Amino acid sequence: MGRFEAKTSMKGQATIPVEVRRALGLPPGGLVQFIVDDNGKVSVVAKKSGLxxxxxxxxxxxxxxxxxxxxxxxxxxxxxxxxxxxxx
Structure with a gap:
């Protein structure tokens, strides 16, 4: 567990911290999904290919x-x- 920060650019882009990429198993060029619940809590998950x-x-x-x-x-x-x- 941890808390990690990323600064957004003028375009709204942010670099995902290496610790988060590792935790998600996110390869270079991988896709992430942002899931927002009704309370505004945001979850980030790695989008997997296949089923x-x-x-x-x-x-x-x-x-x-x-x-x-x-x-x-x-x-x-x-x-x-x-x-x-x-x-x-």
Missing amino acids: SHIKGIFGKADGPIDIDEAIYETVRRRTAIDRQEDDP
């Missing part, structure tokens, strides 16, 4: 699932966990 990294993320399904609903529920659960961790 192998999400295998099993929604648990085992008995049949077809609504992927949009599964994503929503996963984000909702993770946001609830983050809020619990932030409570004093």
